[in-house]
Amino acid sequence: MFRRILVANRGEIAVRIIRCCRELGIESVAVYSTADKDALHVQLATKAVCIGPAKSSDSYLNTKNILAAALQTNCDAIHPGFGFLSENAHFARLCEECGLIFIGPDYKTIEMMGDKSKAVALMRANNVPVVPGSNGAIEDVHEAQKLAQKIGYPVLIKAAMGGGGRGMRRVYEDKDFAQAFMAAKMEAEACFGDGTVYLEKLIINPKHIEFQILADKFGHTIHLGERDCSVQRRNQKLIEESPCKILSPELREKMGADAIKAAKAAGYYSAGTIEFVVDRDNNYYFIEMNTRIQVEHTVTEMLSGIDLIRQQILIACGLPLNIKQEDVQLKGWAIECRINAENPKEDFRPSPGKINFLHFPAGNGVRVDSALYNGYEIPPFYDSMLAKIIVHAPTRLDAIRKMRRALEELVISGVETTANLNYLIMHHKDFVRGIYDTGFLDKNLEKILSWENRY
Ligand code: ADP
Numbered sequence: 001m002f003r004r005i006l007v008a009n010r011g012e013i014a015v016r017i018i019r020c021c022r023e024l025g026i027e028s029v030a031v032y033s034t035a036d037k038d039a040l041h042v043q044l045a046t047k048a049v050c051i052g053p054a055k056s057s058d059s060y061l062n063t064k065n066i067l068a069a070a071l072q073t074n075c076d077a078i079h080p081g082f083g084f085l086s087e088n089a090h091f092a093r094l095c096e097e098c099g100l101i102f103i104g105p106d107y108k109t110i111e112m113m114g115d116k117s118k119a120v121a122l123m124r125a126n127n128v129p130v131v132p133g134s135n136g137a138i139e140d141v142h143e144a145q146k147l148a149q150k151i152g153y154p155v156l157i158k159a160a161m162g163g164g165g166r167g168m169r170r171v172y173e174d175k176d177f178a179q180a181f182m183a184a185k186m187e188a189e190a191c192f193g194d195g196t197v198y199l200e201k202l203i204i205n206p207k208h209i210e211f212q213i214l215a216d217k218f219g220h221t222i223h224l225g226e227r228d229c230s231v232q233r234r235n236q237k238l239i240e241e242s243p244c245k246i247l248s249p250e251l252r253e254k255m256g257a258d259a260i261k262a263a264k265a266a267g268y269y270s271a272g273t274i275e276f277v278v279d280r281d282n283n284y285y286f287i288e289m290n291t292r293i294q295v296e297h298t299v300t301e302m303l304s305g306i307d308l309i310r311q312q313i314l315i316a317c318g319l320p321l322n323i324k325q326e327d328v329q330l331k332g333w334a335i336e337c338r339i340n341a342e343n344p345k346e347d348f349r350p351s352p353g354k355i356n357f358l359h360f361p362a363g364n365g366v367r368v369d370s371a372l373y374n375g376y377e378i379p380p381f382y383d384s385m386l387a388k389i390i391v392h393a394p395t396r397l398d399a400i401r402k403m404r405r406a407l408e409e410l411v412i413s414g415v416e417t418t419a420n421l422n423y424l425i426m427h428h429k430d431f432v433r434g435i436y437d438t439g440f441l442d443k444n445l446e447k448i449l450s451w452e453n454r455y
Helices: 011-024 040-044 063-072 089-097 107-114 116-125 141-151 174-192 249-265 297-304 308-316 396-409 419-425 429-433 440-450
Strands: 004-007 027-033 047-052 077-079 155-163 166-171 197-201 207-215 221-233 236-242 270-278 284-290 333-340 357-359 366-370 385-393 411-413
Touching: 004 011, 004 063, 011 027, 011 040, 011 308, 011 366, 011 385, 027 040, 027 063, 047 063, 063 089, 077 308, 089 107, 107 116, 116 155, 116 197, 116 249, 116 284, 141 155, 141 174, 141 197, 155 174, 166 174, 174 197, 207 249, 207 308, 221 249, 221 297, 221 440, 236 297, 236 419, 249 270, 249 284, 270 308, 297 308, 297 333, 297 366, 297 385, 333 396, 333 419, 385 396, 396 419, 396 429, 419 440, 429 440
Parallel strands: 004 027, 004 077, 027 047
Antiparallel strands: 155 166, 155 197, 207 221, 207 270, 221 236, 236 333, 270 284, 333 385, 357 411, 366 385
């Protein structure tokens, strides 16, 4: 077993990993930027090392300083969390070269799945359903346009190295294609340093349904059911739940089997996610694999009782997975709301600042993952997620009711947050009925925001 793990992240996920280390009897080393010297993860870890100035590129993305910190403090392994270096194949390889274990999959897998056009081509070759589109990257604009005509409009031009809801362009008419294609390539080059793009049919307002995978280094691969992440704003998730209300047991079984097939095709080990979009006729298509722990892993933990970070650590350590597919029992219903320091009434403008007063909900079936505390000053340099409120109850309606009461108890004063928006969504008739897709929030946002503040 590892003796000491360096946590190459900040915020709630760093706290989450440090807590898990402590439970396993493993020492943790936090890293922090100068802007984060008072952050909670720094205070909870066994040890903390400053790795640079506020800017992420100088600190949390500074591979040299992070590796030096890990070596100086005699760590055995590095947990990258999500975001930052978590899907950086080069960093994972450097860890290996320094004799440190990267807590995640093999760097070659990260590299392969990180190029989404290659990932899709690999899935197609392995008979996992993919969205009709180009077989991998597409270079030539004329060739791409011909393919778009063949697939039929609307189409989606996607950046191979894109992520976080960025690097996608919708095209509805043939006359707009050439210009959109060139613009997408330039945008991809500017944002991701790689202008490679590929083509997919645009599925109109699909459901986003993803499967949680766990796999060890011996080829034993299981899934822990799905998460419905269709409440999105500009392709970014806001609310996640499990199970997904519209999945029949048969469809769940089929998609779960394909998710395992996809992970095996990638030679995957560690915790990972296979993302699908599902159309109105229940056709499902692979869109990408996330080769890291995700924000919404908590929803699956509530339902399965399995600690995913603990499993990641055990797998990285080389232990065989001791859970069989038939052992996985998913009980009840779980919902997660992401509370961001953003003002929904001002186009979700980030709202950093000082937390004057803080009160988190608690009680039966309520979990809060956060790095906030009273008097904490939120730095303006990083992601705006402040807390994840997760509830677990026997039925979906019970879970919705529990989330409402949890959000009623929540007080975060000093900054604007998305808490009230989440609360209002918990009252929207389509959400309550479970009839929603990725178009839900865009369609209803204005109306929801116009509702009277119910607090
Ligand atoms: P990211 O890495 O940015 O999250 P994804 O490939 O996961 O990129 O896509 C994000 C979201 O974009 C999906 O959840 C879905 O809502 C939408 N999306 C992706 N591909 C398609 C598609 N072919 N048709 C319709 N929507 C799509």
